[in-house]
Amino acid sequence: MTVIKSNKSTDLFLDHVVSHTDFSALRAKGLEFLKEKGLPALKEEEYKFTAISKKLEQSISRFSTAENIPLTQEQIKPHIFEGFNGDLVVFNNGVFDPSVSSVSKKGYTFETLSENQPELLGKIAKTEKDPFVALNNVFFEDGIYIKVGKNQKIEQPILFLYFNQANKGEVITPRLLIEIEDGAEVKFLENTISLDEESYFSNPVTEIKVGQNAHVHYCRFQNENRKSISVNNFEVDIHKDATFTSVVISMAGDLVRNNLSLNLLDTGCEGNMYGLYLLNGKTHVDNHTNVDHTKPHCQSNELYKGVLADSSRGIFNGKIFVRQDAQKTNAFQQNNNILLSEDAIVNTKPQLEIWADDVKCSHGCTTGQLDEEALFYLQARGIGKENAKGLLLFAFAGEVLEYIAVDSFKDYCLHLVQERLGSNF
Amino acid sequence: MLSIKNLHASIEGTPILRGINLEVKPGEVHAIMGPNGSGKSTLASVLAGREEYEVTEGEVIFMGKNLLELSPEDRAREGVFLAFQYPVEIPGVSSTNFLRTAVNQVREYRGLEALDAVKFLSIMKEKMKLVEIDQKLLSRSLNEGFSGGEKKRNEIFQMAMLEPSLSILDETDSGLDIDALRIVSNGVNQLRSPEKATIVVTHYQRLLDYIVPDFVHVLYNGRIVKSGTKELAMELEEKGYDWIKEEADSTAV
Structure with a gap:
């Protein structure tokens, strides 16, 4: 470069x-x-x-x-x-x-x-x-x-x-x-x-x-x-x-x-990238990922999710490179963000460069607020607003934590994530 | 139990409800009918506390309390239940966890002890029978991938769990086939009691064959333009809404 x-x-x-x-x-x-x-x-x-x-x-x-x-x-x-x-x-x-x-x-x-x-x-x-x-x-x-x-x-x-x-x-x-x-x-x-x-x-x-x-x-x-x-x-x-x-x-x-x-x-390899960023204050987290498919029959999966409060900022840049040789590639990328404040910023950029012609590649990104309809639904069942927010955010974030392969470490992370979603947001 | 007086509500500046008056007493079932766009669902939403609607005039007293001053969660805790027309799918939130959180927060508000897991499950099993809901559904994320009928059954199941004094069913029948309708209505009927009241918002008379109302009100242009007994619903089924519209339009001005 x-x-x-x-x-x-x-x-x-x-x-x-x-x-x-x-x-x-x-x-x-x-x-x-x-x-x-x-x-x-x-x-x-x-x-x-x-x-x-x-x-x-x-x-x-x-x-x-x-x-x-x-x-x-x-x-x-x-x-x-x-x-x-x-x-x-x-x-x-x-x-x-x-x-x-x-x-x-x-x-x-x-x-x-x-x-x-x-x-x-x-x-x-x-x-x-x-x-x-x-x-x-x-x-x-x-x-x-x-x-x-x-x-x-x-x-x-x-x-x-x-x-x-x-x-x-x-x-x-x-x-x-x-x-x-x-x-x-x-x-x-x-x-x-x-x-x-x-x-x-x-x-x-x-x-x-x-x-x-x-x-x-x-x-x-x-x-x-x-x-x-x-x-x-x-x-x-x-x-x-x-x-x-x-x-x-x-x-x-x-x-x-x-x-x-x-x-x-x-051939035959698999690369998975999962990420979660839960940011508040002025924290700035920039995830630049890159997956390089060089040979046929490989797979890559990518899911990054962000919850951003206060004036935090998240950046996601996901490069997928599929070389001419890499036929039958499966590459998936997804980035979803929830902004909890007017001052929080997300910049998300998928970057796909595909030189092979027989591949399955997909990418998507969303950035939005907490689903108001879902929030109202939970409130209408008697769940307090802050609790309901926490439930929804935890459900959103939890998807990434599920990929942690060591259960005891997953529990450790779950606990800290839950604590954050229950208190600071 | 519920007293609505001269209720006006609008969304984004457009008036939808233009002076609703309604008295509901314990044990009664009121059906609210009316053509599309008459304000039926708006009335249900305003009662449940949906924020998009602005109440511009009037009052709603529920069991002696000013309902409009309460947050949606406090209305639920006081005993108002809205069965949604379109129940929301919430991926990642397990149905069981959600219900336990809801039931226990409602109990806490009412000064009751939280239910432990064992007690909760046994009550859940008992209520599940009411709406013939499958355990498998409840082990999934809330409403995620449920069919239309399963979603509506889940609404009535939640109603059974939360034991409200006033249930508002917002077009619970729309999209249901006869079998599903029968199951949902059975559930509602089994939950009826002399202390509890129900408001059934519907477009079709069909539901009222199963949940028989004491009163039928016709909503048009944001007002109740006609009230009667279940015979009124039959008449509407036969003649449609046009005659009501004409009648209302000629007297309105």
Whole structure:
């Protein structure tokens, strides 16, 4: 992509580059990209509705990398949801913290990137794809590399907990590389916890390779503090007959940008993207999704739903790319929004580019208010107005939550969503 | 029980009701008939508290309370029930959860204890028989994918669950075949009692063969232009509404 450079924010980062000895080629590439093209300016099409550079300039005061904070088991415990008994991977200001993690490595290998130096790093989420991938290349300190073995079925979910605190330095740069070998099955869950109410910028990059006939579920819950800024780059290569399902629930933050890309690289694969954004205050959430159908007989399903109150803003941009080779593609996309206030804004844009001629593609988007007729119906049965609103909104939002494959985590999310719909709206 | 005096209502500035007077006593069944556009459904909606309608004049007293001052939910809690002409489909809201929430909020308002799940289910089972409604329907989302007849039966089932003092059936018969009509009417008749009153809004006399009214009122141009007994309904069935229109138009001016 060509990026219209925003000099100021780019320079603020470049002033804080620390030299690393590992991954020198990847880091050099990132640096080169940043120097040449920089972070996106206002006119940049891909960031049209999300003035990320300006936001960073205004909100972040220390562009140095956030240091480790002391984390105790007691601090972590309340954030582990009820019913969880899988492996726990804790990130401490973006870096893996073994002292509070519990990794059994049953059925998979677990190393830091510096230990393993995997060749694959940077091959799935390519530097030139997004300026924030380039930025991550330059700034990540160490990341993790998980490899799930062939035909391994990991029964319990693996939970990533990110603890963020703008202590010294406000830039947090996690990096994950996950390789799922052929025939394996695994579920990942992710939650980010802000330990204070200060501004910080987190810029994670997650790369996943899903091997032949492997099945992967990945659910992210985004509920950071009201001043946090995050740009999440998440890219998945899906190989023959494999399935990957992403669920992203966004509830809070100052600005959240999610770049999600699924590459369907061979026949018979399936990529699913589900999202829910429940926004209030001034929260701004931008979901940019991209599914690339490259081969025949693949399927993609996408459903994103938003409920927006106050002066929050939601952006949905869904790209579906069907290449000439990808005959018999089935691709579905849907984005529905409910606006609860005059000041809330939604920008929704389906972007379909279809080069094959024998495909089934559909897309649709709706943005409206709460159904007044349904509201009256419930009231006419004696249900109070606020309760009735909550019931209707929960019914609307619940459809997305149903896709969370881990029941205990679904309950955790359900509870928080219900609480939000019952109180703040 | 219900006293409507000189009720005027309009929607977006257009007057629909132009001075309705009606007295309903406990135990009575009143049928409101009239040609399309005469204001029948508007009257039902205004009584239930639909916000689009603006009451410009008149008053409605229900069991000693000024009904027009109450929110739709409080009217329901006081004992007014509107069976919708077009029941709303609400995907994602389970019929059972919805009903339990409704029943318990109504009970709370009336100072009664909330029903626990077991008690609720047993009452539900009992009331289900009244309208011959299938358990399967109630395990689905509210009215979602229900046939016309199933939706109307579900309305009467909700009525049975909420035990209102005044039930207003808004064209509950339209779109029903004879079998469905019989089932729905049976349900309504079994719920009749000396303490309860019913207003049946209908376009067709057919329903009144099953739910026999004590009084029949003909609504035309937003006013009740003729009242009588069930014989009036028969006459309307035979002669249509034209003679009423002519009569009303000539006396109006």
